[in-house]
Structures are given as structure tokens and as C-alpha cells.
Amino acid sequence: MSIDIDPLREADGITVTDHIENTQFEVYTDRPVDPRPRPESDHYFPVDASVAVETGAIEIPRVAVVETRAGDGTLLTHGDCYTMPDGTYHVGINPAPTKLYLTFDAGFSVSTTDRTTRIDLDTPGIVGLGFRSLHQTPAGTITTPTDPESLMDAVSLLGSALQTTSPERSFPTLRGHPPLIEPGEEFRVPERVEPVDSGVRIVVPPEYRYLYPVVSLAYYFAADVVPGDEPRIEGDGWSYPLEPGFEARTARVLRQSFHMDCLARTEGFYPVDLHERETTDLGLDWGRLYDLPLAERLGEYLEVPFADVEPELPQWTLTTDVRPDPENVEMLPFVAGELSIVRSPETVTPVDEDGGVGVGFLGGADRNPSAATRREIPVGGVASDGAVDPDSGGALGGGEFVRGASAGVTSPRATRGADASTDRGAVPAQTDFVRPEPVDTVEHAWVGDGVPLDANKATLDAYHRRLEAGQVEQSRISVLVVCNDDQMREEGNVADLYGLRDMVQFDIEVRHDLTREEMRETLESDVDFLHYIGHVDDRGMQCADSYLDLTDEDLEIGVSAFLLNACQSYQQGEALVHRGSRGGIVTLSDVANSPATTLGRIIARLMNSGFNLRTALHVAKRELITGHQYIVVGDGGTTVCQSRSGSVSVLDLSEPSTDSWDLDARMLPNGPYGIGSLTGINLSDSTDNHYIPTVINIQEICQHELMDLLNLETVPVFINDGLSWSDEVVID
Template structure:
């Protein structure tokens, strides 16, 4: 079983550990409890684990929305403060690290504080608690020849994972993971993968460069993809052209249709006050749209000019470049499942290292876009709260070869200086410079080492689906510092584990030799933070070098930061041999900015950020962040944030007076695109869908202080990165 439920030792209640998603939380009771197994059928919605306890109250350490249904599943009410008479009830809690349900027979009342939600039963008795992991697995694998027309039949089945064709499929928990695709001589579909007749057809020329960009549309619309000369989308009696500007048009259709589904779904099972519905100025019959079949509803969406809704659309999270090559077909279900905007560049621009604009000296990226819930169970009110760059010193930017003896005043670089003429990365690495994106995150699928993008790999994405049982219920972090001069960054151990309700095992080790380093890499560690030297001989150890590209190593580390010079190939080898993903460098990095970046990444990973978003935030603070990229699965996290999503706050205005707060909420892990979010500020009383940028004006200092006390998150004040736990409010 992927979920463990154990009694708490120091107080009354239980601890819940989801080993798939690396999440852990506590549920408190008014007396000691001994959880005993109960049938999963006790609950209206499906669950992975069910137990029963005897109690008179249940308390959750977060502000949540409590949704109450009758014994037959009829939705009765939802909110954070109400009472219900005697009866048989199914109760859902949002947000929570897993889906969380209670079933009992009693009248009850719901109350909240600024940190907790409490349910008090009128009559103490048996309460069944149900938990469902937010992890999603494909229904099977489609085997297909890789020619474009055969592949169209496979792409047409991606939408089989949708659990509904209603607008509620904009909730991430109602989309499901698309079936996998693998090359084969004959077309074969598992019995569990059944096509959905949505009435939508996507017509594109039978070429990879046209097929790949529509995979997210095919999945989200459950559309049939067929060959034709004129790229277009067809429904019952309507046609929408995808030319001119094919890739831009497909991105617009995805963003617009998803946005409008989020607005229309408020007419259905989950009527909430949605900010985006209030600000989107359209004279439409939302109730009628909700009742239409998918194809008819989509046709009416696309009758609205994109320019009309564009100002209200949030910045999309992810763009993925998938090279138009048949060897990339296995990545398509993962790309579609993330609802990524997809481009398929036919040509590749080699990175130009002339003129100081190549690897090692890249401009800091502008900040674009990220308390959330991903569950389609009513409004969510997360409990937490929800660019300047460093001055440049040319001595910090050493493109290999420089040593302390050659430049005594220079900030030391994190390479072992194996040769005086070594380049920014091993000679066989081909850098490519993808076209810029308008999204927060950027991934690259294909040959080459992308600058400023996540090098996504199939091995890493498959590991996302692995649901093997692990032994420990605590999150393990190993900090390895293999250089005396870099001990300052070793203090990052103090930054991991600064979380309530999440248990960390943190170990710091110094000066490991080859054997010890091999053992460390093989250990069952959730996150490895490596500080030291890397060069063309591998990772420097106390006695020699350990080259991960040559060694036959056993890798147990799940995610990592290799904060050393030129660590790309060593990190790529870790992913190839068993890790999910990590952050690596493309060039030599000076010690001082590397130390600062390491500390930023440590705090962000500890706060529940995924690898891609963590690096995105770090780049706002450090120009040297552009010397780093993510390899493998950029969506990897080591724990979940208190509110589920990833929160970044920008403060504007006079701190001695009322502040203006801009809260960015990024999709993160199971709390994906379409989750509902509501920040815990009195002056912000509406829901938003994720991704969101929420502007709250006239926030008093006392309210800002309470807000910062709720959760650990990054705060940019006057363009400088601070943290909510040490930001001083006068």
C-alpha cells in the first residue's frame, strides 16, 4: 500500500504518509486512537486506504474548505464555518496532501482558526477516514508504428484518460494520465484504453512538425486526429482554422478553451466565486454552455476572438520543444499530460559563444508567471499564505582553466582544473539555443544541451510513474561537501527540514572517498545536495575521481543538485541510471554565487517547489542562475508545500504603510493546472484557478505579518529575495 496511517506518539491523532508523492501530514483527534482498517466502500469517492477511529472531533492543521455530502453523495454545503443536524454524511477536506474524506453518522459543526480547521461531532463515535494518493498512472501502453499517420491513431487515444468531457476536466484530478506510447511494428491498444467520442476532430498534414504541436489539444479535447492538407479543428457544423501561425494558434486554442472551461465549471458541481469569471467581460449564457456537449461548447468558445479574452489569461506554465523526430514519440503522453504548449522546431540554433553571450554569461531571465488545491471538491483556501540580480564581477566568470594560482584575487571556481584548456562542458556536448518562450517554464525534447531549458528525458518521466513501496516515512536529504573551501554552503543543512508537519532526516558528510561516494549515490535518498568539484574526470572525491558516465553504479538518489563546475554530464548520468531529475551546471561556476544559489535552491526545495520552478525563482535573484539547467523530470519535488502549490510573493509600496502584494501561484506536482486557490488574506476573498497572479492592495502591516507567518515562501521586496520567515514587518 502506498499510504501508511500510524498513531501519533506525542499527541492524539494520526500521521498519514503517501510514499508515492513524498507527502506527509497529521490529523488530530480529541483522544488517543488506534486506527483499524475499514472497507474502501465506506466512502462515496474512491480511496486508496481507509481506517476507522473513535473520536469526538477531528482537526486538520491548515485552513481548509469542508465539503459535506449526504449519504447518497448529494452535495449539501461547503465552507469553513457551519453546522449540520443529525444524519449520515460524507465529508471532504480541501486542500490536503492526499484526497481526504470522512464518513460518519452524527450532527457536527465546522470551525476554523487562522491555522486549523476543526470538525466537532455532536455525538462521539466511529469516524471512517479515507485517503487517496494524488498520483496518477496510465491505463496501459499503445504500441504503434512511428510513421505520422499511424501515430495519429495513437494520439487520438490520449483523451481516453479523461474522466469526464464536462468542463470539470479542467480540474487536474479529473484528467488522468494519458496512455503511454511505444514504437512497434503493428498497432495495438490495451483493452482498458477506450476512445472517447467527443465529436472533435483535429486535421493536420501527416508530418511530425504538425502532429506534435497538437498532442495537448488532442488529449484535452479527446479529439480524433486525422490527416489533411489544411490544419484545422472541426466540430459538429463548425471549423476553426489553425493557419496562419500554426503553432501560435494551437497555443491560443489551448489557453482560451481551458480558461473558459474554468469559468463555465462554476455552473456545475462546484459553484464558487471565481475571480477570473468576474473579470472576463463576456456576455455569454454560462449555464447553457455548461450543459452543451464538448464539441458544441468548444465551437462557441472559439467563436469568441482570442484578443477578447487574452488580457485575462494567466501566463501559461510550460512550453515544450519536441524535435520532429520519430524517436521522440514516447515523450508525447507525458508532454500532453502536463497540458504543455508544444512546439516542434525543425531547425536548431547552435549556441553562439562569441561575444560573451554563450555558456557562462547569459542574461537573467525575466520573471513571467506560482496555496492551491487540485481537487474538484469545492473552493479551496490554502493555509499558507497561499529582480534584481547580483552585481557582475568579471572575475567570477571563469570559463574553465583558471586557477587560484593564475588569478589569486578571483573567486575560486568549482572545477578541479584537470586541464588548462577544458571548455565549459565536455567537448562532445552540442549546445542549442531554443527560441524564447512566453511561459514560466521551458523543456526541450531532442538531441543537444539546451540553454535555459529543462533537458527532459524519457527515463526520468517513466520514473515519475513508478509507485514502489519505500521503507522510510521521513524525507531524506544528504548534503555532501567535498571541498574545504566550500564549507559555507554546507550550512544548507540548516535550511532543510525547517517545516512543521513534515519530518526530515538530514545528513551532512565531508570529504567522501570513491567508495563512500558510490555508497552515498546508491543510498535511498530523496535529495542529494553535492558541493565540490567536477571536471572531465568526474566528481572529485577525497582520494580520486568518480566518473558517473563510466562507472557501473547503482543509483538510489531520487533528485539532486550538483553544485559544481560543468556538472551536466555527471547529472545526466545520474538520471540515466536511476534518478528522476536534478539541477546541474553548463559551465564553470564561481564559488560565491554558487554558494548563494545553493542556499536558494535548498530553501525552495524545502518549501515544496519542483526543480523547474525553483530554478526559475533563483534566476530572478542571480544572473549566474543561467549557468544552471534542469535535467530529467523538471516537475520533481522532494516534499509538498503547506498549501499544495508553489507561492512567490512580490511586495510593493511603502512597508511603513499599507502594502500591495502580488502573489504568483505556480502549478506544482499533484496541484496542477486548473486547481483552485484562495490566498489567506482578509482583503482577498475570491477564488482563482492556477496558474494565478493575485494582486491584493491595501494590506496592513499586521495582516502582512500574519500572512508571512503562515508558510515558508520566497518574498521579493524591492527586487531583493527575502523569505517569509525572516521578513521584518514594522
């Protein structure tokens, strides 16, 4: 059992120890108690451990919201100060170090102080307490040989983290983090990693290129992965082929089954009005499907042709390319935990072999070259009339101030690496750039050798730091803006964009012209986000007196996340992640100063609004074609703070008439508000719930109601394909 419950020795109550999350907290009572085991099924929601005590009050040492349901699970009320009459109740207290549920038969009152939350029963009696680990960290590490057949046994245990096999596992809080995997000579499983018998089997040939793409399915279905010649998914009495088009079919199974679980779960704990259920007309008995065992339910899901479901499926959030190499096995639990679509490309196109479209012009698959759809200049420069200069050959514009050109160039292209010798190119010779195949998802990550264009270079050490970071309890967020070049001080004003938040406190500092030693001290300091503006070349980060090369220096990096808005900053950013950072945004080539300044300001506002690194860069690329010169290195899911609304949103506005607007609100998963979370939009014409990710479409919104919506929170808003912000939009 992952949770231990023991009586307190020096006070009345119990202590609760969660061995997965390594947390311990106390629950107080109004008299000494002797906790006795109680059936876990007594609680409305799934729990890992359950006890009963006799008491007249329950108190926890933190301010929380108390949610009250009737005996049949109907939600009655929630808040921090109210009373309820006699009855049978299921009560949830959130937040707490573990999920905490109570069940009892009595009237009660809820009260809070500035430090505690207390429930007083009208009549003392038996109270059932149920606890479920938040399970954001793995229960343990599986050691395994890395040959494909041995690795199948490890992948078969990823689903041990699931808190339930019901459709509710589509909620992120009921999935849990998969156990870690590490190479070893013998197969060993820690005690707390216990297999789940779901009845689902995934059969694939014992090869990495077949095994890696099914890791998210193995996790979500708690499936046994076994060797076989014909790729397929099996249950009792049914079989679903994964050929032809193995990777595409695997992605379809994940998307379709997850979507249908979100519809079926409305028959369970949360019988909400779900928009996707109303629009997905399949004629299925969702109540019957909800009650089926996982394997039977999945078999019936897959009997529905994908074409019948596809029009209602949201754009999936993340695709991860994992090269079919045994060195990448340790990344599999992280990839599966994100419910990523997984591909395992055996070959990849080097940039110098992709038909001449190399690092000099970093366009993406969804890039529209029309100047009308991008307000900033493309990498190719801008002619006097604002059009792309076809004679630039994809190089930097002749008169544009650049953040990394070579010294000795007599044109006005002063750069962010101004003393570099003329024989230094935009790409260091030792760097192998690759161009992954395009994706249909919002985000794209790459696991393996090479520096990917238009994808997050994901690294194992960064993902491990995600686990070490745990829950952010600090009350203030530190942001440091460093500008090491006087000609770039305009971007230094970006500091004004951080901290524009209610209820979130920021410590923001701006420093100029740091020396090498001062830069070392800065990088070693405990900073949540570093926004660096200056010169970088293959000698390192330029300082007031010399260069600081992070690839050579032995530094203990304290900076959690960063934007290195300088030319050719990839290797310096990679070194930051290797030495202690979680992740950051870096450049792959020279960047012109004007669009780099604009991008820096966009990223600042997005990070301040709770976006993670990958999604922030995705939004910036919609506005700036030069955004394709940037990639994320490390953990692309890194955030500086949480969005005020939980999920993050991007709004698209169009004006079909003079007195109304049409809105597309794209809601994206972020941090604890992962795929499957419920969301909605605060408009009178939209009362349904949606599951994340989604696009909420509302037509003909009056100006007054639209302005009320935009005033709720600062979010990016695209109007006529141009980026603005909700606190700047003027509707008239």
C-alpha cells in the same frame, strides 16, 4: 472496468482493487454485505464504479476528512468529528487509495481514531459506494508504428484518461494520466484504454512538426487526430483554423478553452466565487455553456476572439519544445499530461552560431543586464564599484574564486576542478549546446538532442521514474549535503535551511571530504535530495583521493533528486538521471564561488518549501543573473516535499506609502496541485477563489495584516526586486 469490488472473506465489508494504480484497500461494514451494482449517475461526482450495500456503518483504516453535501450537491460541512440530522446526503472521504463517495438517506455521525475513520448511520439502510481511480499512472501502453499517420491513432487515445468531458476536467483530479506510447511494428491498444467520443476532431498534415504541437489539445479535448492538408479543429457544424501561425494558434486554443472551462465549471460541482469569472466580461451564458456537450461548448468558446480573452489569461506554466523526430514519440503522453504548450522546432541555433553569445555568458530572454536588478555578480565579473566589467568578455571575473578553473592558472581563481589541465575548456568538446527560442511561460523544457540553454533537458527515463515513485507515504525526508572542498564550507551551512518546516520531518546529514568509495556508497543510498558542493570536471566528481566519473562507472543510483553545485556538472548530472535519479540542477560552465553559494542557499530554501526543480531555478534566476549557468536535467517537476499550502507561491511586495503595502502573489502549480486547482490567499480583502496559475493582486495592505500573512508559511518574497524570505522580512 479499472476497479473491482468484492466482499471480504475474513471480515465484514468489501475490498476495492484499482487496476490502474495497482492499489487495493478495504472498506468495513458492521455486518456481512453483498455488493450489488448501482448506477454511477447516483453519485454527485463522477465515479468509475458504483455498488450498493445494506449496512449501519462504513469504516476505512485511515484517518481522513469527511465532506458532506446535501442531495442537491450543496456543501454542508467537512471534518473528522461531527453529526448530521436526517436527510439525503452525498459524502466524500479523502484521502483514500481511490476517490470514495457515499450516498444515503439517514442522519449520521463521523468519528476518527488514530488509525480509522468511521461513519455511523442513525438508521441502517442502503448505502451507495462510488469509486474513482486517482489515475496518476497510465491505464496501459499503446504500441504503434512511429510514422505520423499511425501515431495519430495513438495520440487520439490520450484523452481516454479523462474522467469527464464536462468543464470539471479542468480540475487535475478529473483528468488522469494519459496512456503511454511505445514504438512497435503493429498498432495495439490495451483493454483498459477506451476511447472517449467527444465529437472533436483535430486535422493536421501527417508530419511530426504538425502532430506534436497538438498533443495537449488531443488529450484535453479527447479529440480524434486525423490527416488533412489544412490544420484545423472541427466539431459538428463548426471549424476553427490553426493557420496562420500554427504553433501560436494551438497555444491560444489551449489557454482560451482551459480558462473558459474554469469559468463554466462554477455552474457545476463547485459553484464558488471565482475571481477570474468576475473579471472576464464576455456576456456569455455560462450555465447554458456548462450543459452543452464538449464539442458544442468548444465551438462556442472559439467564436470569442482571442483578443477579448487574452487580458484575463494567466501566464501559462510550461512550454515544451519537442524536436520533430520519431525517437521522441514516447515523451508525448508526459508532455500532454502536463498540459504543456508544445512547439516542434525543425531547426535550432547552436550556441557557437548565435552571434557570439555562447556559454560564456548565459543570459536569458528575460535577463535584465542592469546591475541594479541583480544583487549578485553576472558571469562577466564585477568591477570595484559593483558594475559589470565590460572587459571580461563574458568570462569569469579575474579575482573571483571559481568552482572549476584550470590548474596552472596563477591568478586567485582556484576552482571546483582544480587539477584539470589547462587545455580543458568550460564546455566538453562532445557536448552540443543549443539555444531554444524564448518562451512566454514560467517553465521551459526541451525534448531532443542537444543541451538547451535556459531550459530543462527532459529525459524519458526520468519521467518513467515519476510513475514508479507513486505517492510518497514516508514520514521523513532525507537530505544529504556533501562538501568536498574546505574552501566551500560556507555553503555547507545550507543544511540549516533544510527541515525548516512544521509537520514535515527531515533527516539531514552533512558529510565532508568523501573518498571515491564513500561517494559511490552515498550515490547508491536511498536519499531524497543530494546537495553536492565541490569540484567537477571532465574526469568526474573530485573526491578526497581521486575522481569518480559517473559516465564510466556502473552504479545503481538511489538518490532521487540533486543539486550538483560545481563547475561543468551537466554530464555528471545527466549520468545520475540515466542511472536512477529523477532529476536535478546542474551547471553548464564554470561558476564563481560567491554566487554559487548564494544560489545553493536559494535552491535549498525553495526545495524545502515544496517547489519543484524547474520553478525553483526560475525563482533563483530572478535573483541571480548567474542562475542562467544552471539548467534542470531529467524530470523538472520533481519535488522533495509538498508545499504547506498545496500550490507554491512567490510574493512581490512594494511600498506605495509609509503605512501600507501592495502585494502580487503568484500561485504556481506543483505536484498534485496542478493547473486548474483552486487557491486563495489568507487576507480579509481577498475572499475570492482563483484557479492556478494566477497572480493575486492586493493593494494597500496594512502592516499588521501583512505580517500575519508572512508568518503563515515560509515563501520567497521579492521586495524592490530583491529576494528575501517571509520568515526574515521586517515590516516597520
